[in-house]
Amino acid sequence: MLLILLLALLPLAAAAQSITTAGAIQGAVVDSTGAAMPAVRVIVTETGSRAAREAATDETGRFRLAGLPIGLYELRLDKDGFTPVMISRFQVSVGQTVVQRVEMKPAQLVERLEVQE
DSSP states (O other): OHHHHHHHHHHHHHHHHHOOOEEEEEEEEEETTSOBOTTOEEEEEETTTOOEEEEEOOTTSEEEEEEEESEEEEEEEEOTTBOOEEEEEEEEOTTOEEEEEEEEOBOOOOOOOOOOO
């Protein structure tokens, strides 16, 4: 009898393990012309604990960070030659995927010329 009860409860235990308690963030990064930007450094930081996770965009400019505990986050994107982008204070909820489309602009070139006599 006990064996039958345990076998009956087995599917319920498997279903309970598949319930997620986390969320995700995914997105696409483009330049000012709309072209996909590969190899952009993507850092997502939970604002309370300051715990951070890092990824990079793929060849199509897309990224995904899954398994994020619920909470408030900020997102930073960096690539040499471009101005860093910071997206502050967005909520990640249970089972939710936050989607971001980010446009990065070229960094301003500052040139300084000194003439000495």
